[in-house]
Amino acid sequence: MLSRSFHSIFIISLAVLTAGAVCAFADVQSADVFEFKAPTQAGEDAASGVRAALEQCRSKGIHRLAFAPGRYDFWPDRAQEKYLFVSNNDEGLKRIAFPLTGFEGMEIDGRGASFVFHGYIVPFLVENSRNVAIKNLSIDFARTFHSEGKVLAVTPDSVDLEISEEFPYAIRQGILIFTDGKNPLGPQTTVKSGEVLYPFGNLLAFDPVRRETAYMAKDRYGVQEGLTAREIGPRQVRLNLPKASTEPGNILVFGAAHRDIPGFIVSDSAKTLLENISIYHCGGMGVIAQRSSDIDLEKVRVTPAPGGRRIVSVTADATHFVNCTGKITLRGCLFENQKDDATNIHGLYARIVKIVAPDKMEVRMVHPQQFGLDFIRPGTRLEIVDGPSLENRGETVARTVERINKEITLVTTAAPLPVTVKEGNAVANADANTAEVLIENCVIRNNRARGILLGSRGKVTVVGNTFHTPGAAIMFEGDARFWFEQAGVRDVTIRDNTFDNCNFGVWGKACIEVASGIEKPCQKTSRYNHNITIENNLFRVFGPRGVLSIYSVDGVKFRNNRLERTHAYPPQREPAGDLCRAVDSDHIAIELPTEVSGVAEKAKGGFEKK
Amino acid sequence: MLSRSFHSIFIISLAVLTAGAVCAFADVQSADVFEFKAPTQAGEDAASGVRAALEQCRSKGIHRLAFAPGRYDFWPDRAQEKYLFVSNNDEGLKRIAFPLTGFEGMEIDGRGASFVFHGYIVPFLVENSRNVAIKNLSIDFARTFHSEGKVLAVTPDSVDLEISEEFPYAIRQGILIFTDGKNPLGPQTTVKSGEVLYPFGNLLAFDPVRRETAYMAKDRYGVQEGLTAREIGPRQVRLNLPKASTEPGNILVFGAAHRDIPGFIVSDSAKTLLENISIYHCGGMGVIAQRSSDIDLEKVRVTPAPGGRRIVSVTADATHFVNCTGKITLRGCLFENQKDDATNIHGLYARIVKIVAPDKMEVRMVHPQQFGLDFIRPGTRLEIVDGPSLENRGETVARTVERINKEITLVTTAAPLPVTVKEGNAVANADANTAEVLIENCVIRNNRARGILLGSRGKVTVVGNTFHTPGAAIMFEGDARFWFEQAGVRDVTIRDNTFDNCNFGVWGKACIEVASGIEKPCQKTSRYNHNITIENNLFRVFGPRGVLSIYSVDGVKFRNNRLERTHAYPPQREPAGDLCRAVDSDHIAIELPTEVSGVAEKAKGGFEKK
Helix, strand or coil: CCCHHHHHHHHHHHHHHHCCCCCCCEEEEECCCEEEECCCCCCCCCCCHHHHHHHHHHHHHEEEEEEECCCCCCCCCCCCEEECCCCCCCCCEEEEEEECCCCCEEEEEEEEEEECCCEEEEEEEEEEEEEEEEEEEEEEECCCCCCEEEEEEECCCCEEEECCCCCCCCEEEEEEECCCCCCCCCCCCCCCCCCCCCCCCEECCCCECCCCCCCCCEEEECCCCCEEEEEEEEEEEEEEECCCCCCCCCCEEECCCCCCCCCCEECCCCEEEEEEEEEEEEECCCEECCCCEEEEEEEECCCCCCCCCCCCCCCCCCCEEEEEEEEEEECCCCCEEECCCCCEEEEEEEEEEEEECCCCCEEECCCCCCCCCCCCCCCCCEECCCCCEEEEEEEEEEEEEEEECEEEEEEEEECCCCCCCCCCCCCECCCCCCCEEECCCCCCCCCCCCCCCCCECCEEEEEEEEEECCCCCCCEEECCCCCEECCCCCCCECCEEECCCCCCCCCEEEEEEECCCCCCCHCCCCEEEEEEEEEEEEEEEEECCCEEEEEEEEEEEECCCCEEECCCCCCCCCCCCCCEEECCCCEEEECCEEEEEEHHHHCCCCCCCC | CHHHHHHHHHHHHHHHCCCCCCCCCCCCCCCCCEEEECCCCCCCCCCHHHHHHHHHHHHHHCCEECCCCCCCCCCCCCCCCEECCCCCCEEEEEEEEEECCEEEEEEEEEEEEEEEEEEEEEEEEEECCEEEEEEEEEEEEEECCCCCCCCCCCCCCCEEEECCCCCCCCECCEEEEEECCCCCCCCCCCCCCCEECCCEEEEEEEECCCCCCCCHHHCCCCCCCCCCEEEECCEEEEECCCCCCCCCCCCEEECCCCEECCEEEEEEEEEEEEEEEHHHHHHHHHEEECCCCCEEEEEEECCCCCCCCCCCCCCCCCEEEEEEEEEEEEEECEEEECCCCEEEEHHHHHHHHEEECCCCCEECCCCCCCCCCCCCCCEEEEEEEEECCCEEEEEEEEEEEECCCCEEEEEECCCCCCCCCCCCCCEECCCCCCCEEECCCCCCEEECCCEEEECCCCCEEEECCCEECCCCCCEECCCCCCCCCCCCEEEEECCCEEECCCCCCCCCEEEEECCCCCHHHHHHCCCEEEEEECCCEEECCCCCCEEEEEEEEEEEEEEECEEEECCCCCCCCCCCCCEEEEEECEEECCCCCEECCCCHHHHHCCCCCC
């Protein structure tokens, strides 16, 4: 439906173009299209032009902004800014190249243009808008928010790295920092320097031959305050890093400390289409949508920039959907080499810190990357769960809402809270996170951690995809203890997918896994996820981990699936688990998969290594 | 005038109190006063109560909020928040304990209460208000934004420190960090931890016997990315710090990396009174006023918390006034041991980056700590100066103003810009920074750097003060190259002050000094400061530095001053300069000071060491 509504706009503008009636490469406006001028010289800042073009479109009712093919560069200097709370990314006052706020019907057509960003500038914000489409373009950053180094040697105490020009660095007072390669501005004083830095907060090794996370490599945390190092050669550094989870030949990735600069932020909007877009890099999630309805991603590719100089694409999840409704579609997409999951579709929990009166509670966002993500308004229907068990404790309706700050909100309710509700319980918007989800014909591979995290309460269909993820390919999470992500599916179908040698890393127990944050003793009775059907899939499995591992589910059908044993990776040391493991669950119908040989399947186009 | 207008309110409430008609220590409201309830138990968070009390005062037209004597604690959790641009401090989304926004006539009377703040929370914001008075209270922080360590030993490569419990720290991966002493929250993941840290950006040694900056100690910069260290004993640390400017017995101060939490922010307000207030600590300037008129500080004391556990009071300037008008009064104040100057009264320059059209310019704030400090509105009269010389290049009047972001503003002018105006020139609001200034009977001592920086265009009187500063006691700065602070006085009288052994540090050449950022070749012709009279002062001088060092001034009278030679500090190695040096200036009348002996003067109450 979304693509249909944009179709007519596209037809009109095509007609305009083929008629030759517009000067294609100048700022020309017609009633239908604003043609953005191609840069007259390399390194021109397109930010002011885009800002002005969008204002023209808005004021003159033009619904299409089209670019001439070519490269456009954007710096933060002259871009609009706004303080943004972006779920599961980092809040802040951000510069925005395309501030699409308050638009009704707007199409940005890159016509194959490449947009290159320099520094701390968010490429696209779609906010309080309706019917926005963005298509046919790529985004990349001149300097990445993460950094990479080739591992030359590893000792029990150190790692030697070669760091390419792509990732400028310095060693100051014996501490390794990553920079933009420019000299710090001006003399040093008591006040901040204005130098642009690229801090890191974690480490992870990648395998440059397979171009994926290194076999069984572990995340290294606790490095956000820095690491000591010294130069041992030209662009060669010895890092003091005991017991590093890497080996010579790996690429060690310095994960960005913050998620300040997502690629596409969709917030409080309806009917958003992203089509034929390559996201080579950004400093946060590729696409993050929150409190929005109907988001359609068609042929969106999250992948490292061409040329092979980088192993990592974006620095966090490829996509992420929070408290979304309507329909979420991911179709024909490629999500690879990003520093976190391919997608995670969930709601938000806040904690009831204090029951102030029978009809009044103080509610607190707990996870710092959810601060400011207000989800309660007067009239919002609220569901309340017990934190440890995620079991339902009742419902209520908000009457008045007083936001104290980005963490704390005071809520009065239409009626006294149910007696079952206690301080420490968690509250979610009962009518958000209800999107119907279709994930179809996507390829998800080589990224850190898991494939797709399913938590929407709407009907979820996962069909025809190929997964090659180091953790679980499909995971059911949700908790009210740490991440405070509301999940708990109601109706999921996983069909006709290929799970191609997943679980070559440390982030999962099986291809399809429940990992909801239900405390162990509560798992017996809690039934957080419901009605999951898994059929006609091919599981290519090399090791001891299973294809299914679940608990606290009501309703699983696992049938007509095939299993192919492979030798894609070295044998793992851990003992073989159950192929299909289901505990503390009801209404479980599992048929063990049929074992098949690999030849025929490969011909059908299974996952192939680059 | 200010104190008069509050006087009547005070009388009324005194009457209420003496009549015994109110329950003094409960939340009781009368038409005149809101009596804030004393905390019922130690460690109670007063933030919600204050927020509610202020709302009550606002909605019910109560103009006085009074506290019972005692201790009140404030945490950021339930405080109001706002994104604030604060000149010469760091911008950000800040929690505020007393958000005095939009008040007309309001008095906060602490009645001697001590307010103790925990973490990142700004004590007082006075914004868009008129006739606000705050009095009779102290502010302090449970954990300081800077840290201190006692120097045990110094080698060419290292410094050994003992760090008291007052300043929690940790060594992680060999890097010293300062913390709030609490355990980091939860498991480590790819996202930020929520741990509260106290980063440092510079180092400076203090002398704990004299309780001032160590003799000739130098600032150490370039440490903002951290320092490596290892534990050498209980709360003892060996810091890898080559060529440290300190010696055993000193206190080494780790200067706060940011100025996030000033004590009192006064912005866009008229008639503000701060009276009988002790500022023991804050993470920024003690009092920063911007774009405001009529600010009166009576008996404000910036001083380290009693008990002697800390050597530093606030982490930046004691006070600071930017683009202020009307009258600024500092009377009977004590400014000591703060990490920067006692005051700096100046305007703002922005750079003309681009002349877009004869009547249109793109203007940019250059100094990061001035970003967002918009000072041009339609109708604002603008003065334009040449950056290197600070010579006038003409005037103009803003017609339209389009703010692009916190750095860039587009300004059209009522008439074409004067032909003398070029790109690279600097622009200031010609009618801001015009406050009359009275600095009277203050004691200014032992802090880093200078005493008072005078840049207001209004009549400035400095009378009856005692200075004991390691740099210049009185300085005339201003530049359009680095700090972008507009100055250039018009009428200054410095009378009856004692300059008591100033210049025992590295931040000045003389007791009274011009240090405007005029490039050397331009100093010959530029006359940036005007009409400075210096009379009847006592200069107690121990070393080779002079009492006056000026350039590019038009009009100096230096007369009837006395000079006493002392041996307060070891002799300095540098050659003796001129006692009074004036170059590249016009209308200079200098009488050398009369040499006197010290005995009689000391009896008159000169500076005494603690």
